[in-house]
Amino acid sequence: MCAPRLAQGLPTACASVCPTGATTFGERDALIREARRRIAEDPKRYVDHVYGLDEAGGTSVLMLSGVSFGALGLRENLPHEPLPLLTWKALSKVPDVLLFGAALLYGIHWITQRRAYVRLIEGPAEPEPTPEAPESLPRPDPDTEEQP
């Protein structure tokens, strides 16, 4: 909103030229107090709700209205927590998925290879397993024999 003006400490252009004070500018806390004061002073005129106070975790623009906010085209079903938190809950797990996923998958691979290796050495029909498996024996390579 009016970044060049805000950089100089000036209010936004729309707020600075508004003659009736319908659009004002200031610190958020002060604006919330002002909004509550206006509602309290004239409860018949306003819907008893400051739009933007909690919507989507609280917005930078606050609004008062005499008719329901839905009639103004504003969404009334926004959650009251900041929206980026919703995706961050999933995104923050990405490093865990990578680390534990890699460890798990490599573990599975190691186990299945090991089983194939042991089966190759001991042989399925041999009743007595040979405990001293020579270390230099090549690992089973499934690709060389399974090509159609």
Place this chain on the structure above:
Amino acid sequence: MSPETRPDARRRFGFWTVAFVLLMVAFAAVSVVRYTRGLGATTHLSDRFPWGVWIGFDILCGVGLAAGAFTIMATVHLFNLHRFEPIVRPTVLTGFLGYVFVSFALLYDLGQPWRIWHALVFWNPHSVMFEVAWCVMLYTTVLGLEFAPVVFERLRLAWPQRFLHAVRTPLVIVGVLLSTLHQSSLGSLYLIVPEKLHPLWYSPFLPVLFYFSAIGAGIGMVIVESHLSSRAFGRGLR
């Protein structure tokens, strides 16, 4: 029955040829309009409706159907179930083509396709789109490398084959992880719009649901594709 003996192999301008030519002409015409007049002129998208319904089909379903590649790769190379070895190559090719098509479709879907490289340089780890972009790029590369041995076999180049064989296990693991992240992040995309989704659809577990449904859909696609290719090439189901 080999392709040469098929009676309709000589029929040059069959129904499907005409249909595909018409589609290609329409595609070319729409492409010209899309790149000269923009997405608004071709799709009626606006700032209020930034995503078209087709994204659900071409990206979300398309990527889901390519999930067979990582499922079968994991089945054969990590779980060592070599019964499924014969379908590895067609499945990986399906996955690779699927991802290439998705990337190609993105050039049409993105409002400013010439900025497609931005995710490489401008990092935003809080954005789901950032995760999606990286997964698409990396996993397309992995799928290309997983399919590359077929190409090198045909070219009779030994050393790339040896290299790819040596790095196959890490490649498969990376592929499975990237797929896991990619399939689930497509669900995460919708986490941020709880007010736009029907309450029946919305759930914090959307990423998990997307992931598991992709595995099912991917395997289903492998079955359909094996069936079609066995009919087209007369090789019999394997």
